[in-house]
Amino acid sequence: MEIQAQQKSTNYWSLVLIGLFKENAIFRLAISLCPAIAVTTGLKTGTLMGIAVVFVTVMVNVTISAIRAFISPRIRIPIFMLIISGWVTVADLLMAAFARDAYKQMGLYIQLIVAFASILTRAEVFASKSKVVPSFFDGIGSGAGFMFALICISFFRELIGKGSLWGFDIIHARPLLIMLLPAGGFITTGLLMGFFNWIDIRFYGGKGAGGAGGH
């Protein structure tokens, strides 16, 4: 009994881990990039965006796996889109109500979570075939992987670009403005992606997946 329980918990844990590292949406699969780079000029906006994505992914996964028996396979994609856009609207309105300043900075990009392929992929591949609890953990895993990538990128961009973290001044020197410009976002992401590829090749003998490059 105890062993079984332990096995179960490791299963959930491994679901989270897969989403976090092995199939990290940004660094490994290179999907859902668009808002990811735009909002990472500060650690705060990056983290908030990550939280919004985790929220949407988890809720979508739970909703879809709860009603999966009633979804006709032929019209599943429109239904998935409807559910995703509904939850994104919820996240958008919540953010507008409780995090006004950050919301103004992010603006459009919260609403664009709708178009994230990573959420639709998890819904299609996992949630529409699994029970509610595993789908919940899968949602946490893939959402957390996204959040982890966002925090990594925004950490370096804010530290080097503004010399501060979460709004607090840390480096008392003239920062490099380029990190805050669009160019800095691309370059930071590229370098981090290369770094994670290097870890994969060097320590795990992987092939250094450059990402499939989908949506």
Next chain:
Amino acid sequence: MKLFEIFIAAALINNFVFTRFLGLCIFFGVTKKVETAVGMSITFTSVMMVSAALGWLVFNYVMVPLDLTFLKIVIFIGIIASFVQASDTIMRKVSPGLYYKLGVYLALISTNCIMLAVPLINAGDKYGFIESITLGLGSGLGFAMALIIMASIREKLELADVPRPFQGLPIAFVTTGLIALAFLGFSGIITQ
């Protein structure tokens, strides 16, 4: 003159890829060959204009009178997905040749962020009908330019000696960053 400003601003200064970070997934996905990039950019520019026009009509004649603007994400996604599906079906019937050339890309469009961004920007900035279409055209052409520039660079990059962890996407990201740096120069074109 206002229209011209909107057009230039959308195409160069606020270029969808290099300044606004939209459509990146497609941008990195299809720019391995120039030929694909050209097909993609034709399809995208036309669909973006139509989605700007449709989005404007629905927003101003349905959503504003009925006070439904808080549902704009759901409604815009619905409009775009159904429009793409419809044009896919119509094209298959009317001109199969064009369908087999562009059809693959059409299917990719339906859940892309730029398709959603155009009507959302129009709604947010309260543009008029002609202005909305101009924004759609301008940003479509800007996107097309970005795709073609990047595809030509990446075709050359295939032959370059890149360190192994950086092969593929990471080096493409760094290259895009450098192009974005060049595009910053356009920000001085229009002075208020």
